[in-house]
Amino acid sequence: MDLLIPGTGLFLWQLIIFLILFFFLKKFAWKPILQSLKIREESIQNALDSAEKAKMEMGQLKAENEKLLEEARVERDRILSEAREVANSINEAAKVDAGKAADKMIADAKIAINTEKEAAMADVKSMVADLSLQITEKVIRKQLQDEASQKALIEDFVKDLKLN
Numbered sequence: 664m665d666l667l668i669p670g671t672g673l674f675l676w677q678l679i680i681f682l683i684l685f686f687f688l689k690k691f692a693w694k695p696i697l698q699s700l701k702i703r704e705e706s707i708q709n710a711l712d713s714a715e716k717a718k719m720e721m722g723q724l725k726a727e728n729e730k731l732l733e734e735a736r737v738e739r740d741r742i743l744s745e746a747r748e749v750a751n752s753i754n755e756a757a758k759v760d761a762g763k764a765a766d767k768m769i770a771d772a773k774i775a776i777n778t779e780k781e782a783a784m785a786d787v788k789s790m791v792a793d794l795s796l797q798i799t800e801k802v803i804r805k806q807l808q809d810e811a812s813q814k815a816l817i818e819d820f821v822k823d824l825k826l827n
Contacts, residue, residue, distance in 0.1 A: 807813045 807816060
């Protein structure tokens, strides 16, 4: 049992050594340890604050990105809508222009047809007149083959001249 109960001398020496160690630790080690712990705590707190600030900034950036994406979508939809409207208006204008061009071509064709028709009619009239003259000449030659019919024709012409 003596081993379990310490002696007073040993106890006293241990107390003195402990106090000396405590004094040296307080004098030389305690302040630097507390200072380094304080610095470490501040750096950890700063890192946590920076992380929180970065997290908030990331949240703001994410919100801004989403806002920009939405604006881009709206702008894209607006541009597509305008493009469709422009395409439709161009299509309608092309249809109107094509209709006008077709109407002009039809009118020009009608004019050309009428011009050709009139030219053909003039040719036909000219041909009819020529044929009539040729037929008349042949008929008159046939009828005027003898002298008596020639004298009778001349007398008719002379009578007509006196009347006029």
